[in-house]
Amino acid sequence: MDRREFLRLCGLGVLAALGLAGCRLPRPSGEKAAPQTPAPYTPPPMQAAPARGPDLAVVEGDNYEELLEKGLEAMGGIARFVQKGNLVVLKPNFSVPRAPEEACTTSPRLVAALVKKCLEAGAREVRVIDHPFFNGETCLEKTGMRRAVREAGGKVYVLDALNDRYYTRVEIGGQALREVHFSRDVLEADVFINMPILKHHVATKLTMGLKNMMGLVWDRGVFHARGLHRPIAELAAFKKPHLIVMDAVRGITSNGPTGPGPIREFRRLILGTDPVAVDAYGARLFGLDPAEIEHLRLAAGMGLGQMDLSKLHTVNVFL
Amino acid sequence: MGKKGRLPRTQFRVAALSFVVTVLLFWQLKYPLRDGSAVLVWLTRLDPLLWLGRAAREGSFPSWSWLPLAVVLATLLAGRVFCGWLCPVGGMLAILEKAKLGFKRPAARVPLLEALRYPWLALLLALWLAGSGWPLLLTPYALLGHELARIWSGRVPYLLLVLLAVGIIFFPRFWCVYLCPSGLFFSLLGAVRLWRFTAGGACTGCGACAKVCPSLSREPCPGGSGSQCLVCGRCREACPVGAVSWAGPGGAPREEYGLRGSPQTRRQFLAAAGAAVLGLALGELLARPAAGEVLRPPGALPEEEFLAACARCGRCIKVCPTGALEPLPLAFGPAAFETPRLVPRKGRCELCLLCQEVCPTGAIARVPLEEVKIGTAELDRRRCLVWGEGVLCLLCAEQCPMGAIALDGLGRPVVLVERCVGCGACENGCPVEGAAIHVRRRAGEGAAARGRQRYGWPRHRYRGGER
Known part of the structure; x- marks a missing residue:
């Protein structure tokens, strides 16, 4: 080993030591490093934001636009549910060809107001859908839904044909319901808002949010x-809406769901994120014990929501 | 040429427009109905045969009688103006002729058929008087609608094929000259017309006019097509010496073929009389009600009157929003073949009553909803899920628009016969294979019978009802 070789080895040794030591050095703090290595961009969550607000908001009055305005405010604002660029799907009940005054269908004024709210919140598109058991054209026309939604800037149509555009075959895996053709719009939506009307139903006593979900299914004969x-109840477990806005302003109290029937003014708009709680409130408002509605009892038993209204965080607003 | 050539061009344009407009208006027959449907109704009123049929059946003249009367008057004055200028089927044939789609022009008409024209008309009129609506189907508006409805619903438009086939084999306007009942009726009226195309002294008998005549003039002169003349003016345009003119009363020789002053007249009359007898006999056969139970659209006249009044024009089938109406198959007898029936399993009646609005003959009468009675639902308790298995189904009760399904003390569905209008919503939705509830038409129950019984409508207004 000559002198030159010794020096080179020493130099390598020093470099190696420095290198090893460098691995142990404390990492530079985030604040300092940020400008040099930016953190990867994560988009804001597309799904509805986690609950920030009450479970239930009940607004009393009869001006639909105002009811919705106050109701959404009480629930924490539309921004809690709809983000910029979202695809929003609304499912009102316009299953029967009756005029809005006949109180058998969700108010087109209310639906139009919500369509506007969603668009204002930055929704990319708002679709309003139903699978009426009457003819789709007559329902769209006579309920006034087509006109109202189009004027508000949304799309409205009926799921009146079994095709890939409207329906997807889904596993429900329940005791009574194994698989059904379910609305593809709802499955693809970023935000799904159920908009039932509170009214009488000859077979299930009442039709509200859970019953309204049947209007997203093609093959309903099996339900009956x-x-x-x-x-x-099993369908409710399959898909939970991000928000329920129940039109309980006016509804028929017998001859439901098709009507015409005697109309009662309930003068309420019920909003909530818990499908069982909203229906339970509706049943109480109608004058029934929620437990009398069997699908509500079953759904509560399956852990889909709270049927005991005293356990809920409710905001009441009176106009 | 210049000015003279304008008439055939205008005639072609008007006729072609009439065809296009009629087709477009027919295509627009859907829920919700637009103003165009009223235009279609008014166009259809131009046909005096449909008008006469309606007036005879109802025993009174409708308020719009001036329109078909104006057409009759025009025909008496100037011949088949309607056929040449306004008829949509004529317009279609004119377009096809212009486009030269396979049409050829043999030199002569068909002599055998020449003698059979009026006997054929007599046969159709007798058949119709005997209570069959079949002849009405051959009138232009009904024919076109019927074929369009068949195309729309994916069925074979067989009459259209026949019409085109005879046009290709013989000559384009074969249908108009030999078969169309409205056209033959106009020919009959037009025989006495005052204005017509005639050849003057300068005529050289060259036959140029006969070569261009759409109804195939039999003689080398403009009078050769007789009262079959479609008033198109092509003969005047084609005449090399300008001898053809549109001449008024007194200005023209009266030569007619086949009707006046012709040796054929008596033979034709006898043939026509024979055909009429045959028509009446056939009518007895063809006016029999449908074999088997048939549900009719809401507001339909009682069965016999319905068969006599319905022109099978297909408008109700086209307009029905649920597709619940279909033409009756031949299995139900020749009389009722092609008339509309309601099939609840295919679609429920939405009680929108648009079929009443579009019906051009009044076979589906304009009856308010309260008076509609299509039939009555009958529940088969052995098959019903609620009665048989205790399942909470109640789809029928849920969907009944009349509240005609009540629940008994045990929550089982029961039909309230008085309330039921027979729309078939229950039968349509029933989840049982083949349905456990069916709409049936009881004896004496017309699609509007309920109202008539209640309000005592004058049945004598409907001739068929008395027979």
Whole structure:
């Protein structure tokens, strides 16, 4: 080993030591490093934001636009549910060809107001859908839904044909319901808002949010053949809306769901994120014990929501 | 040429427009109905045969009688103006002729058929008087609608194929000259017309006019097509010496073929009389009600009157928003073949009553909803899920628009016969294979019978009802 070789080895040794030591050095703090290595961009969550607000908001009055304005405010604002660029799907009940005054269908004024709210909140598109059991054209026309939604800037149509555009075959895996053709719009939506009307129903006593979900299914004969209540509860477990806005301003109290029937003024708009709680409030408002509605009892038993209204954080607003 | 050539061009344009407009208006027959449907109704009123049929059946003249009367008057004065200028089927044939789609022009008409024209008309009129609506189907508006409805619903438009086939084999306007009942009726009226195309002294008998005549003039002169003349003016345009003119009363020789002053007249009359007898006999056969139970659209006249009044024009089938109406198959007898029936399993009646609005003959009468009675739902308790298995189904009760399904003490569905209008919502939705509830038409129950019984409508207004 000559002198030159010794020096080179020493130099390598020093470099190696420095290198090893460098691995142990404390990492530079984030604040300092940020300008040099920016953190990867994560987009804001597309799904509805986690609950920030009450479970239930009940607004009393009869001006639909005002009811919705105050109701959404009480729930924490539309921004709690709809973010910029979202695809929003609304499911009102316009299953029967009756004029809005006949109180058998969700108010088109209310639906139009919510369409506007969603668009204002930055929604990319708002679709309003139903699978009426009457003819779709007559329903769209006579309920005034087509005109109202189009004027508000949304799209409105009926799921009146079994095709890939409207329906997707989904596993429900329940006792009564194994698989059904379910609305593709709802499955693809960023935000799904259920908009039932509170009214009488000859078979299930009342039709509200959970029953309204049947309007997203093509093959409903099996619901009837299996006794309605259990299939309804199992469907509710399959898909939970991000928000429920129930039109309980006016509704028929018998001859439901098709009507015409005697109309009662409930003068309420019920908003909530808990599908069982909203329906339970509706049942109380109608004058029934929520437990009398079997699909509600089944759904609560399946852990889909709270049927005991005293356990909920409710905001009441009176106009 | 210049000015003279304008008439055939205008005639072609008007006729072609009439065809296009009629087709577009027919296509617009859907829920919700637009103003165009009223235009279609008014166009259809131009046909005096449909008008006469309605007036005879109802025993009174409708308020719009001036329109078909104006057409009749025009025909008496100037011949088949309607056929040449306004008829949509004529317009279609004119377009096809212009486009030269396979049409050829043999030199002569068909002599055998020449003698059979009026006997054929007599046969159709007798058949119709005997209570069959079949002849009405051959009138232009009904024919076109019927074929369009068949195309729309994916069925074979067989009459259209026949019409085109005879046009290709013989000559384009074969249908108009030999088969169309409205056209033959106009020919009959037009025989006495005052204005017509005639050849003057300068005529050289060259036959140029006969070559261009759409109804195939039999003689080398403009009078050769007789009262079949479609008033198109092509003969005047084609005449090399300008001998053809549109001449008024007194200005023209009266030569007619086949009707006046012709040796054929008596033979034709006898043939026509024979055909009429045959028509009446056939009518007895063809006016029999449908074999088997048939549900009719809401407001339909009682069965016999319905068969006599319905022109099978297909408008109700086209307009029905649920597609619940279909033409009756031949299995139900020749009389009722092609008339509309309601099939609840295919679609429920939405009680929108648009079929009443679009019906051009009044076979589906304009009856308010309270008076509609299509039939009555009958529940088969052995098959019903609620009655049989205790399942909470109640789809029928849920969907009944009349509140005609009540629940008994045990929550089982029961039909309230008085309330039921027979719309078939229950039958349509029933989840049982083949349905456990069916709409049936009871004896004496017309699609509007309920109202008539209640309000005592004058049945004598409907001739068929008395027979």
